[in-house]
Amino acid sequence: MTRLEGKTAFVTGAAQGFGQSIAETFAREGARVAIVDLQKQKAEEVAKAIGKNSLPLSCDVSKAADVEAAAKAALGAFGRIDILVNNAGTTHRNQPMLDVGEAEFDKVFAVNVKSIYLTAKALVPHFRAKGGGAIINIGSTAGIRPRPGLAWYNATKGAVNLLSKSMAVELAPDKIRVVAIAPVAGETPLLASFMGEDTPEKRAAFRATVPLGRLSLPQDIANAALFLASDEASMITGAVLEVDGGRCI
Numbered sequence: 183m184t185r186l187e188g189k190t191a192f193v194t195g196a197a198q199g200f201g202q203s204i205a206e207t208f209a210r211e212g213a214r215v216a217i218v219d220l221q222k223q224k225a226e227e228v229a230k231a232i233g234k235n236s237l238p239l240s241c242d243v244s245k246a247a248d249v250e251a252a253a254k255a256a257l258g259a260f261g262r263i264d265i266l267v268n269n270a271g272t273t274h275r276n277q278p279m280l281d282v283g284e285a286e287f288d289k290v291f292a293v294n295v296k297s298i299y300l301t302a303k304a305l306v307p308h309f310r311a312k313g314g315g316a317i318i319n320i321g322s323t324a325g326i327r328p329r330p331g332l333a334w335y336n337a338t339k340g341a342v343n344l345l346s347k348s349m350a351v352e353l354a355p356d357k358i359r360v361v362a363i364a365p366v367a368g369e370t371p372l373l374a375s376f377m378g379e380d381t382p383e384k385r386a387a388f389r390a391t392v393p394l395g396r397l398s399l400p401q402d403i404a405n406a407a408l409f410l411a412s413d414e415a416s417m418i419t420g421a422v423l424e425v426d427g428g429r430c431i
Contacts (some may be wrong), residue, residue: 184212185412190260192216194243195270197224199370203400204407209235216256243270244292246300253304265411266305268298269320276378279333287334294338314357316411319346321362323426343422350420359419361410366426368398393428
């Protein structure tokens, strides 16, 4: 029996990077998956590759109307949602904190933090009505062991990590588990922005700070999400799982 048989997942930022791997892994393990992303064409391509148990949904996770419409469409198509993965995220370029413009600051907080508020508004009532659910928020090691150059991004991920614990305590009576995953920087489209520029020297310097000696891969994060979404993790809530090769030690 597959580990997510009979379950339905709503995965944001699922058209590339960590989110795509999470969606593909969940589908392989028996789940039906809503591929929720701002990039409509890429979402459709991922859904086509997964097959009949997927639904591509165009959505700006920082806008309430978009999130509500996507949640309604997913519920209409699948009848239920059991797992919410708040993976969509963005960053400002690695640079001195005062060089980040106000509009960029607002965007990073809207996509990384406000989106969790919006998906909770859209889906927690459904989880309550059906007697439970699981929420996985993708945080970051940047919210645990912050470094210069990403001050405002670090702050958003610190918020995600703590918010996950706050949600877990409040929603536990409703049998809704809430956890976070804190990945180390990975092989995703955001990597160049994290480093300031993507060069062999920059990668080597960053890898040297990770005890296991490599960056994370999307499949690393997907594997962690699969466990946390499964019934095997039924006693785990409020945890922030570091998938970081030891960087936070």
